[in-house]
Amino acid sequence: MPKIGAKLRELRRRRDLSVRELAIRSGISHSTISLIERDKMSPSVDTLGAVLDALGTTLTGFFSDLQSSLPYSPFYASTDLVEIGNQDTISYRVIGLDHPNRQMLMLHERYAPSGDSGELTHSAQEAGMVISGAVEVAVGNQKRVLRPGDGYYFDSRLPHRFRNVHNSHSEILSAITPPTY
Structure with missing residues (x-):
């Protein structure tokens, strides 16, 4: 601190x-x-x-603009990513958790088959891209199934939901700013 x-x-x-x-x-x-x-x-x-x-x-x-006096590296091995979700349902692994003055939440998300975030709202902006599988993303009254290479960007104050509709795991790389999730 x-x-x-x-x-x-x-x-x-x-x-x-x-x-x-x-x-x-x-x-x-x-x-x-x-x-x-x-x-x-x-x-x-x-x-x-x-x-x-x-x-x-x-x-x-x-x-x-307050900087931490703790040393940090700008690089993170996969073993350095901190799990803040549940590996059995929806895994949220944080990239750069120890970065001083972090102003965004960068996540590697992994959804088990039928994994569902439930409806969420928080004060932020959110963007991401599907890396593998297929994820149904609902924002407000809009809904779309996104596949590898497809992305999203929305105001997180709108009700939103992520649901894996693939028969295997699906993965998303996402960013949330400010880091309110």
Whole structure:
């Protein structure tokens, strides 16, 4: 997890505010703000949100350029892909889970025969391409069976569903931004 204290302190100083002034504006105690700025305490989302609101910024804006100090490689062997699904029904393997400041979710999806995601909605945009098999993709009131080389791109706030209609496994390579799924 990246250290946020120095960046928070920089934002406060840029606005020429003391810790006490920021505490009064945000409703968060000055001791809590001091601990956060010194990376002695990890704030809750609500606490950090209140402090950032008082500084005139948002959580998204604050984290958009914050870089992790953890080392990472831009390359991932198949054994490095983290499973976040169920290998027996629908496998979702994440590419680049440890990438600092990751702004998209890149997935290798593998659907067992008759695998069905059920209806989904989330705040993002989603795109993908079928690599093998045949997948019925439904978005809103539209539905189509996609085969290898066919793709999709849609607003994920629309109800959507993926269903393997092939007699064997089907695979999709997909991306979701922001990574909300």
